[in-house]
Amino acid sequence: MSKRNHLMRMFFPQGKLILVAALLLAGCAPAATPTSAPANTNAPEPTQAAGPTQPPAPVKLSISNHLVNETWHAGLETYLAEYNQLHPNVTVEQISTAFADLQARVATDQLGDNPPDLYQLPAWWVGNLAQSGILSEVPADIVADVQKNYPQGVIDAVTWDGKIHGVPMDANTTVMLYNKAMLAEAGYSRPPETLAELKEYALKLTKKDAEGNTIQYGYSEWVGNLNSEYLPFASLLYSNGGDIFAEDMSKSAFNSPEGVEVLTLMTDLVQAGAFNPELTYTDWYTDRVAITVLPNWVRFYLTTYNDPAAFGSAPVPHGNGKESGAIVYSWFIFVNEKSPNKEAAWDFIRWFTQETLGEGKPTRCAQFYYDIASVMPARFGDLEAMKDVFSTDVFPAFVEAQSYARAPLAFPQYEEAVNIINVELENAWFLKKTPEEALNDAAEQVDALLQMP
Amino acid sequence: MNPLAGREAVAPNQPRPGRRISIAQRRERWGFLFVLPVTLFLLIVILGPLLFGFWISLHSWNPLASLTEAKWVGWRNYEFLLTLDKRFLPSLINSGYYAVARVIGNVVIGLALAMLMNYPKLKGLRFWRVALFLPMATSPVVLGHMWANMFHKDFGILNTITGFLGFPAVGWMTNPDTALIAVIIMGTYQFVGYYAIVFLAGLQGIPEEYAEAASIDGANGWQQFWYITLPQLTPVIAFVTVMSTISGLQVFDLVISSTDGGPADATNTVVLQMYKTVFVNGRAGQGAAMAFILFAILMALSVIQLRLLREQRS
Numbered sequence: 001m002s003k004r005n006h007l008m009r010m011f012f013p014q015g016k017l018i019l020v021a022a023l024l025l026a027g028c029a030p031a032a033t034p035t036s037a038p039a040n041t042n043a044p045e046p047t048q049a050a051g052p053t054q055p056p057a058p059v060k061l062s063i064s065n066h067l068v069n070e071t072w073h074a075g076l077e078t079y080l081a082e083y084n085q086l087h088p089n090v091t092v093e094q095i096s097t098a099f100a101d102l103q104a105r106v107a108t109d110q111l112g113d114n115p116p117d118l119y120q121l122p123a124w125w126v127g128n129l130a131q132s133g134i135l136s137e138v139p140a141d142i143v144a145d146v147q148k149n150y151p152q153g154v155i156d157a158v159t160w161d162g163k164i165h166g167v168p169m170d171a172n173t174t175v176m177l178y179n180k181a182m183l184a185e186a187g188y189s190r191p192p193e194t195l196a197e198l199k200e201y202a203l204k205l206t207k208k209d210a211e212g213n214t215i216q217y218g219y220s221e222w223v224g225n226l227n228s229e230y231l232p233f234a235s236l237l238y239s240n241g242g243d244i245f246a247e248d249m250s251k252s253a254f255n256s257p258e259g260v261e262v263l264t265l266m267t268d269l270v271q272a273g274a275f276n277p278e279l280t281y282t283d284w285y286t287d288r289v290a291i292t293v294l295p296n297w298v299r300f301y302l303t304t305y306n307d308p309a310a311f312g313s314a315p316v317p318h319g320n321g322k323e324s325g326a327i328v329y330s331w332f333i334f335v336n337e338k339s340p341n342k343e344a345a346w347d348f349i350r351w352f353t354q355e356t357l358g359e360g361k362p363t364r365c366a367q368f369y370y371d372i373a374s375v376m377p378a379r380f381g382d383l384e385a386m387k388d389v390f391s392t393d394v395f396p397a398f399v400e401a402q403s404y405a406r407a408p409l410a411f412p413q414y415e416e417a418v419n420i421i422n423v424e425l426e427n428a429w430f431l432k433k434t435p436e437e438a439l440n441d442a443a444e445q446v447d448a449l450l451q452m453p
Numbered sequence: 454m455n456p457l458a459g460r461e462a463v464a465p466n467q468p469r470p471g472r473r474i475s476i477a478q479r480r481e482r483w484g485f486l487f488v489l490p491v492t493l494f495l496l497i498v499i500l501g502p503l504l505f506g507f508w509i510s511l512h513s514w515n516p517l518a519s520l521t522e523a524k525w526v527g528w529r530n531y532e533f534l535l536t537l538d539k540r541f542l543p544s545l546i547n548s549g550y551y552a553v554a555r556v557i558g559n560v561v562i563g564l565a566l567a568m569l570m571n572y573p574k575l576k577g578l579r580f581w582r583v584a585l586f587l588p589m590a591t592s593p594v595v596l597g598h599m600w601a602n603m604f605h606k607d608f609g610i611l612n613t614i615t616g617f618l619g620f621p622a623v624g625w626m627t628n629p630d631t632a633l634i635a636v637i638i639m640g641t642y643q644f645v646g647y648y649a650i651v652f653l654a655g656l657q658g659i660p661e662e663y664a665e666a667a668s669i670d671g672a673n674g675w676q677q678f679w680y681i682t683l684p685q686l687t688p689v690i691a692f693v694t695v696m697s698t699i700s701g702l703q704v705f706d707l708v709i710s711s712t713d714g715g716p717a718d719a720t721n722t723v724v725l726q727m728y729k730t731v732f733v734n735g736r737a738g739q740g741a742a743m744a745f746i747l748f749a750i751l752m753a754l755s756v757i758q759l760r761l762l763r764e765q766r767s
Contacts, residue, residue: 104728423715423717444539
């Protein structure tokens with residue numbers, strides 16, 4: 001007996017029985033599809049050259065975003081329904097994931113067979129996304145539109161390696177916000193303009209009870225959030241003549257004397273009880289903090305929990321003889337390189353971000369973002385169309401900042417670098433390290449990231 | 454029924470003329486066939502990902518990109534984590550503190566609760582069992598949010614109570630000095646009921662005669678506990694210690710839903726750092742290397758713990 005036969009008999013002495021069983025099982029299996037073509041709901045049906053009555057092939061687009069909030073989700077749903085009505089052959093559906101899980105969602109989507117056609121994601125991920133090959137080529141007309149209709153900071157925010165990779169949907173600038181009543185009570189008729197004044201104001205605006213406990217803080221930030229810690233620091237650093245990185249991006253520059261000066265100001269305020277790093281933005285809009293530096297989405301909370309008219313806004317205080325700086329960050333919409341419906345997806349983007357709701361009215365994108373969270377548009381035309389809204393309460397300083405604000409540096413490890421800087425800022429705020437030590441430690445780690453391929 | 458009934462008797466170790474395999478061999482082969490599906494399943498489901506994970510740990514790969522983009526880096530991920538990375542080792546230390554504190558909490562409080570439940574006059578034992586088991590059956594994410602609210606500096610019930618007693622408010626989760634303690638309290642709360650039930654089962658397995666004999670010999674309650682109950686519970690303690698250490702070093706969901714590793718990385722545990730390395734920082738290779746380092750630590754700790762307890766028992 002051959003070796004093969006021996007093995008067969010060894011493991012399958014009842015071979016005939018197994019064969020019968022296998023045939024029976026095969027008989028129970030569903031019948032094979034007669035055609036070899038896989039079912040693909042996204043793929044357009046083959047068109048025939050029959051005549052003009054042939055309806056356009058149906059297209060199903062999916063858009064991945066973080067709009068898990070019911071109101072926000074429903075807000076976009078209205079526009080998607082409108083688009084479907086105007087384009088009966090196109091259906092756009094939303095896939096919403098909580099922001100905290102969004103990156104993991106994108107990664108798992110990309111590994112799957114049917115990733116979304118469109119994404120609405122933070123533009124500070126643009127470097128990482130571009131490097132991963134997710135971003136499809138932006139059509140030339142859209143690139144030209146972005147270059148013509150958006151401020152430079154916002155264009156930079158969606159640019160990586162010299163290329164625009166999507167369409168900005170909003171603009172979040174950082175400015176100083178202050179409680180008007182608190183400043184007036186302390187005898188101030190205008191907000192602080194320089195870093196020295198900021199310190200002086202913050203100390204004077206701090207109130208303590210008889211036991212020495214602070215009941216009103218002169219200055220605070222929102223600790224524990226990616227953008228709310230780093231952005232105020234970076235804005236103050238820019239306003240003090242410093243920079244985050246060296247011009248050639250070869251190494252960190254935030255641990256410069258200008259950076260140390262800004263962080264020392266903060267830790268001085270902590271030690272004086274004027275800045276409590278345990279506070280959040282809720283403390284600011286509930287009248288426990290006099291001055292803060294935040295992006296403009298905080299206005300949404302003012303309208304919800306307080307009165308926006310009770311607050312003022314002004315450029316971030318600057319170092320002596322220097323100009324105020326700010327950061328502008330954005331969310332952007334783009335088409336997935338893996339989408340089988342790129343053309344239809346870009347058409348949707350054109351409609352949503354370029355076409356207005358009518359003469360003298362903003363685009364749907366601008367209206368949507370303002371309606372859901374008081375978010376400012378980035379498009380010049382939208383700002384003009386909504387100037388009545390954006391000239392009220394705290395908005396003017398945010399709008400003005402669009403002209404001089406700088407984009408977050410969109411290198412692939414941006415978010416990791418910001419996390420590192422935040423941790424070291426907290427180490428300084430909680431007095432675990434001196435400002436110089438904290439910034440040098442952060443710089444050492446961020447420099448290691450910059451050296452990564 | 455004798456499966457050999459009616460068959461020809463064959464002398465042991467004598468091959469039957471004309472047949473090549475014995476009944477025992479045939480049974481063995483059928484046995485192999487029966488375990489084959491499970492073996493294949495385990496190979497695919499357990500060993501497959503493990504090997505894939507190890508392969509990834511030797512590469513540089515952003516999970517957003519295709520796997521074909523993965524670049525071979527050899528042991529560099531391990532080298533980076535153990536020498537240059539300033540967040541990995543501190544996160545491992547945080548996990549270590551958490552695991553040790555939770556083991557102590559689970560053993561001490563769990564055993565105390567079990568002894569209370571083992572008290573013959575205790576009423577409503579079934580209720581207490583369910584009540585203690587409830588946190589274990591609750592989603593850790595829900596627990597994380599629940600405790601985050603209870604620990605809230607301004608609105609939390611904990612500070613409200615201590616405030617009534619005249620103590621100043623503590624930023625349990627917002628201060629790096631107290632945040633890890635808060636997470637340890639949450640983790641102990643989550644598991645202590647489960648381990649109390651395990652201890653209770655162990656206590657109920659100790660023959661009552663031992664205690665009676667000791668009592669006749671004049672041993673007091675403490676002596677009975679120390680010289681009879683505790684040695685008899687050694688296997689249970691070993692189980693609780695090993696399981697609690699393993700799950701303690703793997704803590705993730707409770708942390709991400711309460712402090713997200715902050716403030717100032719005070720609660721940044723190794724698995725949270727692993728998750729962030731892969732999904733936030735886009736470095737799956739380094740994340741996988743962290744997983745294998747943790748795996749090696751867990752293996753070593755488990756072996757040491759079991760050996761120590763076995764020696765103590767013998």
